[in-house]
Amino acid sequence: MPVHIRTAFALLALTLVSLWPSRSHAYAWMIRRDYTACAMCHADPSGGALLTPYGRALGETVLRTRYDGKAAEEAGKVADFAFGAVPLPESLLLGADVRWMHLGVSQKGEQVDSRGVWMQADLQGQYTVDRFRVNGAIGYADEGALPASITHKDKGNVVSRVHWVGIDLGDDKQWLVRAGRMNLPFGVRSIEHTLFVRNTTRTDTKAAQQHGVAVSYNGDGFRAELMAIAGNLQVAPAAYRDHGYSGYAEWAPLPKLAVGISSLVTHADQDILLGAPAWRQVHGGFGRYSPIQALVITAEVDALYQSVKPGINDSGYAAMVQADVEPFQGVHVGGTFEAKNATPDHTNATTSTWLTAWWFFAPHADVRLDWVNAQIPAGDAKITQTTTLLQLHGYL
Amino acid sequence: MSTHRFPLPALAGLVVATWSASALATSSFPGEVQNHLGLSYTPECSVCHSGGQTGSGTANTPFAMSLKSRGLAPGSTSSLDTALDALTAENTDSDHDGLTDVAELAKGTDPNVPEGADVVGPPQYGCAVSPGGATTLDLGALLGLALVASRLRRRAAR
Known part of the structure; x- marks a missing residue:
């Protein structure tokens, strides 16, 4: 195919994916291949979304299924941005994601929701000059994702989940100081934004980002990030903005074992979900372990505490354990069990069981199927809710 | 390079089989x-x-x-x-x-607003939703960084 046609094709695809909203992706189970840190593969030092050239190469060599039965020695141009059709200078990283999902929900045997959803798509970029970086993402949200909106409509908003400037410090650039809108550094940076440990702590990568200043460290066997939160400046009045900190530290004593702790404390004059002035605290631990290459166990436990004026205190927890099995390269099956007893629903625990099949079937593409069974307390009874999710994901 | 044919027809069939046109109204x-x-x-x-x-x-x-x-x-x-x-x-x-x-x-009162509380209007979303909000801060930071980058480049070119 002529180069100009390939280029036009790539630009068209780039334009299309930039018209949809984004969600970061991060794969904590890469620890099975001794990758305990995130900064080698992602522009974000704590993982997710925009890939470095090394991350792109891994996507081609070890992430996706190889059909020729041989381990790939080199990634080749197909791993590059837009499949190599648009060569980029070293100083520029570009990426784009598009993810479509079909969602089906049933309760008490009755189907209560069934629809297709454009979950994700955006254009991400980072420009580096010496030790300085400018990083940002922009996309389009047909519905929802209002906290990340930069336009003001009820629907059909342009969103920017992250945008920051940063400076690398240290001999090996092991330190990064950033300012702007960022994912909150807390717990396992997981793609599953609906996990209880992500949505009850408000640390998911869907729309929970905040503005602030963060300092991160990525060294041998140890990584950490601490962020001073100035609030989400894309929401007003200012009374709704959180102020506080969020951070984690993770230590990897072995190549296939990592354990960490997280902490978050915020205050808002008018908590956007609690409807009152509130202090929120979350403190917890998390870990990843791969006893054999085919299996990775990931777990996180978080204690929740909130103090709502006038002196009403609530506490609770969110926890999950997840098993990822990769019997063949690029093919994943697994399960997740999670529980929460989070305020204000503190009468009984909600539990949820996930069964997942995930296939990285082609360069820059994967398909995923989840079946989720939740037991939701409702008064003295429990509601059984079953959700089926089919996701198709592609990136440039 | 792989010569394996991707099961695209099967995937397309799966999508069509599970597709539903729209969300249920509330x-x-x-x-x-x-x-x-x-x-x-x-x-x-x-x-x-x-x-x-x-x-x-x-x-x-x-x-x-x-x-x-x-x-x-x-x-x-x-x-x-x-x-x-x-x-x-x-x-x-x-x-x-x-x-x-x-x-x-x-x-007949709002279950989202505490009795006797100062009424804060509903949240509004978007860039520059208030003076001094995201637009001013972020554009200022970006312009500042661009300026620094430009100077560093010039210095490196000398």
């Missing part, structure tokens, strides 16, 4: 709340949707979050009834003002 919910709780009026959309903005992903008031954590699903009036019953049984007070949500609805 426009019947205000009336169902009125009927189920025996209210004398129909609650406003803003009881569940901040600022009255409706649509997927906008039901995020404290009252709506309480309903969703008790199994409320879009378009399902039976799940709404179940969640309302649970709120009633648990005496849920989403705005923590000492008056339960159901009592507030019966009284």
Whole structure:
């Protein structure tokens, strides 16, 4: 195919994916291949979304299924941005994601929701000059994702989940100081934004980002990030903005074992979900372990505490354990069990069981199927809710 | 390079088989709340949707979050009834003002706003939603960094 046609094709695809909203992706189970840190593969030092050239190469060599039965020695141009059709200078990283999902929900045997959803798509970029970086993402949200909106409509908003400037410090650039809108550094940076440990702590990568200043460290066997939160400046009045900190530290004593702790404390004059002035605290631990290459166990436990004026205190927890099995390269099956007893629903625990099949079937593409069974307390009874999710994901 | 043929037809079939054209409507919910709780009026959309903005992903008031954590699903009036019953049984007070949500609805007050609290308007979303907001801060930071980068480049070129 002529180069100009390939280029036009790539630009068209780039334009299309930039018209949809984004969600970061991060794969904590890469620890099975001794990758305990995130900064080698992602522009974000704590993982997710925009890939470095090394991350792109891994996507081609070890992430996706190889059909020729041989381990790939080199990634080749197909791993590059837009499949190599648009060569980029070293100083520029570009990426784009598009993810479509079909969602089906049933309760008490009755189907209560069934629809297709454009979950994700955006254009991400980072420009580096010496030790300085400018990083940002922009996309389009047909519905929802209002906290990340930069336009003001009820629907059909342009969103920017992250945008920051940063400076690398240290001999090996092991330190990064950033300012702007960022994912909150807390717990396992997981793609599953609906996990209880992500949505009850408000640390998911869907729309929970905040503005602030963060300092991160990525060294041998140890990584950490601490962020001073100035609030989400894309929401007003200012009374709704959180102020506080969020951070984690993770230590990897072995190549296939990592354990960490997280902490978050915020205050808002008018908590956007609690409807009152509130202090929120979350403190917890998390870990990843791969006893054999085919299996990775990931777990996180978080204690929740909130103090709502006038002196009403609530506490609770969110926890999950997840098993990822990769019997063949690029093919994943697994399960997740999670529980929460989070305020204000503190009468009984909600539990949820996930069964997942995930296939990285082609360069820059994967398909995923989840079946989720939740037991939701409702008064003295429990509601059984079953959700089926089919996701198709592609990136440039 | 692989010569394996991807099972695209099978994937396409899977998508089509599970596709449903649109979300189920929830426009019947205000009336169902009125009927189920025996209210004398129909609650406003803003009881569940901040600022009255409706649509997927906008039901995020404290009252709506309480309903969703008790199994409320879009378009399902039976799940709404179940969640309302649970709120009633648990005496849920989403705005923590000492008056339960159901009592507030019966009284005609907003279960999202504490009694006697200073009323903060509904959240507004978007860039530069207030003076000195995201636009000013972020553009300033970006311009500053661009300036520094430009100087570094010039210095490197000398």
